[in-house]
Amino acid sequence: MYRPQEDSYLLAAALADAGGTKGAKVLDFCTGTGFLAVNAAQLGAASVTAFDIAPRAVLSARVNAWSRGLPIRARRGGLEEAVRHGPFDVVLSNPPYVPCEGETRDPRWDAGTDGRCVLDPLCDSLPDLLAPGGFALIVHSEFTGVDATLSRLRDVDLKASVVARSRIPFGPVLRSRAEYLYSSQLAEPGTLTEEVVVVRADSPRVRS
């Protein structure tokens, strides 16, 4: 189980700062324990749907919602299932985004050689996931490519910008990947901190 960490807290703070959650239909994609779903519900969301591919995560999100009496539906599934339940006014995601060499070892954070195997399809699906005038907040590491995310979102006609940043020391996962990050030129050799960013994407109010 992925326990909420700095990236989860940064995204939760960005959600509180953004406003617009009260009365909204919210998606928490890659929900883990349901931490972000709970935050959205506590900010007054009308409904929150939380998706995760891991059965244990879905169970944990359900328990966390139920024990707080919050209107959260936690479901097992990936992007296709999430799109079928949309569109949403607000989409939140802390997806797996750590670059890893070779096979994905742990789906809680591993995300292919460039860290983008969940992020890119999510960006591409946002026009379908978001209602007109809706917005998404997505958190990931600088090593996953912030410019790549911004241009991918702009390519699908969304307004995109970085709304929050935090520099944090490498945790155990990144320490174990440091040599790969250096050798693949995703990080400068010797780097021992990463910047985590929250990217906001806005859907136009009127679709062209």
Ligand SMILES: C[S@@+](CC[C@H](N)C(=O)[O-])C[C@H]1O[C@@H](n2cnc3c(N)ncnc32)[C@H](O)[C@@H]1O
């Ligand atoms: C980094 S954790 C984030 C957990 C939680 N949202 C948080 O911020 O604390 C990523 C979660 O995404 C889930 N996941 C990985 N690949 C997925 C996919 N393709 N579709 C849905 N969930 C996925 C993992 O099971 C894991 O629970």
